Amino acid sequence: MDSLLTMYITLVCVSGVFNVFLSIYAFSKRREIPGAGTFMAYTSALAIYCFGYAFCLASDTIREVKLWTTVEYVGMPFSAALGLMIVLNYLGRKVSGRTAAVMLVIPAITLLMVATNDYHHLFYKSMELREGLPAPLVKIEIGEWYIVHGIYTFSCLLAAVVLLIGRWRQTSRTYRLQLTVMLCGQFIPMVAAFLYLLGIAPGGLDPVPIVMCVTSSLFIWAIVSTKMLTVVPIAKETIFESMGEGVIVLDPAERLIDFNRAAAAMIPSLHLSLIGKTLDEVWTMMTGSPFPAARQPQGMKEEIVWTADNGCRCYEVRSSVVRHRNGEQAGSLLMLIDVTELKRLQRDLEHMAYYDGLTQIYNRTHFIHLARELLKESRTGGHPFSVVLFDIDYFKQINDSFGHETGDRVIVHVVSVCKRILGENTLFGRYGGEEFVIALPFASLDEAAGLAERLRAALEAEPLITADGEVAVTSSFGAAQAAEPGRDTLESLLHAADEALYLSKRGGRNRVSVCNPAVRRRDR
Known part of the structure; x- marks a missing residue:
C-alpha cells in the first residue's frame, strides 16, 4: 500500500473521528439542541460511512471488500436524507415522524440491496480487485439500484443546498456564518458525490469521506465560535405563519x-x-x-x-x-x-353591571342612574314624574314553605306578569330582594296609582303554577309624585313611595297607597 493511499485512509479516519465527536457533543447537549436526535443519527451515519470506507480501502481480498462495503452502507445512504432533515429543522420546517420514515425508505432498501447483492446483482453487477495498481482498489460495474441510490442521494443534497441558498436574503448577518457552514456541509459533499458518480474522481477513490474531514471541521469550529445548533435562528416566515x-x-x-x-x-x-x-x-x-x-x-x-x-x-x-x-x-x-x-x-360584564341576574330587569344602581336622568328631564320640561314601589306579600313564608328555588320562581313570575303590562320602554328595576320599582315620567300620581292597580289585579289573578300546586302571589304598592316646583330629589321621591308602600302593608297588603306632593300620605 503506497504512501498516498495511507494518507487518504488516515484522512478518512480523521473524518470519522470528527463525526464521532460531533455525535457525542449532540448527545451531551441534547436538551439544548433542537433536533439533537436527527443530528446524532446524521453524524453517526457519517462516522460509520468513513470508517467502513477506510477498512474497505485497506482490504486485501474481495470478501473483505464486500464485508466493509456493507458496513459502509449502514451509514452512507442514510446520511443524505438525514442531512436534508437537519436543514429542514434548521429552517423551521418541522419534519414529522411519518415524513422521516418515508425519506429513509430508499436508503433502507439500498442497505438491503448491498447486503444481499450476491443473490441478485442489482446494486453491483460485478466487483473485482484491480490488478497492476500499487494498492488493491476495487473495480465495479454498477447495477440498476445503484443508479436509483445515486439519484436519490444527489437529490437530497441538492434540495438541502437550494433551501439554504433560498434563505440567505432572509437571514440576518448575525446568523449568516451559521448558514454558510450549513451550506458548505451540503454543497461540498454534493460536488464530491457528483464527481464520483461521473467517474472522474482522482484515482477512482470516493472523495466524499475525505471532504467530510473539511465539513466536519467547519461544524466543530462553528459550534465553538458561534454556538451553532444551540442558538438557531427562527425563520421570518415561520414566525409569520405561526x-x-x-x-x-x-x-x-x-x-x-x-x-x-x-x-x-x-x-x-x-x-x-x-x-x-x-x-x-x-x-x-x-x-x-x-x-x-x-x-x-x-x-x-x-x-x-x-x-x-x-x-x-x-x-x-x-x-x-x-x-x-x-x-x-x-x-x-x-x-x-x-x-x-x-x-x-365585556357585554356580559356590562349586563351584570346594569341588570339583575335573576330577572334580567335593571338592577337598583342602574335604575337609580337612569331615573335621575329622567327626573332631570321632567324638571326641565315641566312634566310630572312619578314612581311606584312594590314588593311581594308574605315572601318569607313562600321561601319557608316551598323553598328558595320556588321563591326565585315567584320573583321571575312577578316580573313576567308586570312586563306584559308595562311595555318595553318602561323603566322597571329590582330595588331589593322581593321589592321592585317603576319610574313613570309624564305620569301624574293618579296615572301611577292606576297603573299600580292594574299590576296588583294581574298578580292576584295569576298565581304561580308549580309541581306542588298553585302558589298565590300578591303585592303591596306605594306610589308618589314629584312636587310641582321640582324640588324633590329621586331619593326623597323614593322615600315617599316607600312610606306609601308601608301604608299598604299596614292596611292589610295586596293594595295600592299613594303619597302626593300636597298630601304626603293618603289611602287609595
Missing part, C-alpha cells in the same frame, strides 16, 4: 400581496387567487362592500365583524406601515386580532 393573529400584507398601492395561515382561518374566503387585487376589491368580492376599516394612519385600531357559517366574529384591525431601510414606505400590515370572546365578556 402567529396567532391574522396578518394581511399590502403593497403601497394597497394591493394584497400576502397573508398568513391565521388570517386564512379567520376569513375562509381569503385565498391565493385574490393576491394582486386591492383590499377593497378583495373585500367587495367576499362581502359585497369595501373594506370597512381605514388603513391609515399608523397605529390605527378599528373593529370589523365577519359573518360566517360558524356565526359572527369580531376582529380588531391594527394598521402599521412597513418601511425600507431608507425610510421609504414598502407597504403596510393589517393585523387581525380575534376579540369575539373579549367582546362577549
Whole structure:
C-alpha cells in the first residue's frame, strides 16, 4: 500500500473521528439542541460511512471488500436524507415522524440491496480487485439500484443546498456564518458525490469521506465560535405563519400581496387567487362592500365583524406601515386580532353591571342612574314624574314553605306578569330582594296609582303554577309624585313611595297607597 493511499485512509479516519465527536457533543447537549436526535443519527451515519470506507480501502481480498462495503452502507445512504432533515429543522420546517420514515425508505432498501447483492446483482453487477495498481482498489460495474441510490442521494443534497441558498436574503448577518457552514456541509459533499458518480474522481477513490474531514471541521469550529445548533435562528416566515393573529400584507398601492395561515382561518374566503387585487376589491368580492376599516394612519385600531357559517366574529384591525431601510414606505400590515370572546365578556360584564341576574330587569344602581336622568328631564320640561314601589306579600313564608328555588320562581313570575303590562320602554328595576320599582315620567300620581292597580289585579289573578300546586302571589304598592316646583330629589321621591308602600302593608297588603306632593300620605 503506497504512501498516498495511507494518507487518504488516515484522512478518512480523521473524518470519522470528527463525526464521532460531533455525535457525542449532540448527545451531551441534547436538551439544548433542537433536533439533537436527527443530528446524532446524521453524524453517526457519517462516522460509520468513513470508517467502513477506510477498512474497505485497506482490504486485501474481495470478501473483505464486500464485508466493509456493507458496513459502509449502514451509514452512507442514510446520511443524505438525514442531512436534508437537519436543514429542514434548521429552517423551521418541522419534519414529522411519518415524513422521516418515508425519506429513509430508499436508503433502507439500498442497505438491503448491498447486503444481499450476491443473490441478485442489482446494486453491483460485478466487483473485482484491480490488478497492476500499487494498492488493491476495487473495480465495479454498477447495477440498476445503484443508479436509483445515486439519484436519490444527489437529490437530497441538492434540495438541502437550494433551501439554504433560498434563505440567505432572509437571514440576518448575525446568523449568516451559521448558514454558510450549513451550506458548505451540503454543497461540498454534493460536488464530491457528483464527481464520483461521473467517474472522474482522482484515482477512482470516493472523495466524499475525505471532504467530510473539511465539513466536519467547519461544524466543530462553528459550534465553538458561534454556538451553532444551540442558538438557531427562527425563520421570518415561520414566525409569520405561526402567529396567532391574522396578518394581511399590502403593497403601497394597497394591493394584497400576502397573508398568513391565521388570517386564512379567520376569513375562509381569503385565498391565493385574490393576491394582486386591492383590499377593497378583495373585500367587495367576499362581502359585497369595501373594506370597512381605514388603513391609515399608523397605529390605527378599528373593529370589523365577519359573518360566517360558524356565526359572527369580531376582529380588531391594527394598521402599521412597513418601511425600507431608507425610510421609504414598502407597504403596510393589517393585523387581525380575534376579540369575539373579549367582546362577549365585556357585554356580559356590562349586563351584570346594569341588570339583575335573576330577572334580567335593571338592577337598583342602574335604575337609580337612569331615573335621575329622567327626573332631570321632567324638571326641565315641566312634566310630572312619578314612581311606584312594590314588593311581594308574605315572601318569607313562600321561601319557608316551598323553598328558595320556588321563591326565585315567584320573583321571575312577578316580573313576567308586570312586563306584559308595562311595555318595553318602561323603566322597571329590582330595588331589593322581593321589592321592585317603576319610574313613570309624564305620569301624574293618579296615572301611577292606576297603573299600580292594574299590576296588583294581574298578580292576584295569576298565581304561580308549580309541581306542588298553585302558589298565590300578591303585592303591596306605594306610589308618589314629584312636587310641582321640582324640588324633590329621586331619593326623597323614593322615600315617599316607600312610606306609601308601608301604608299598604299596614292596611292589610295586596293594595295600592299613594303619597302626593300636597298630601304626603293618603289611602287609595
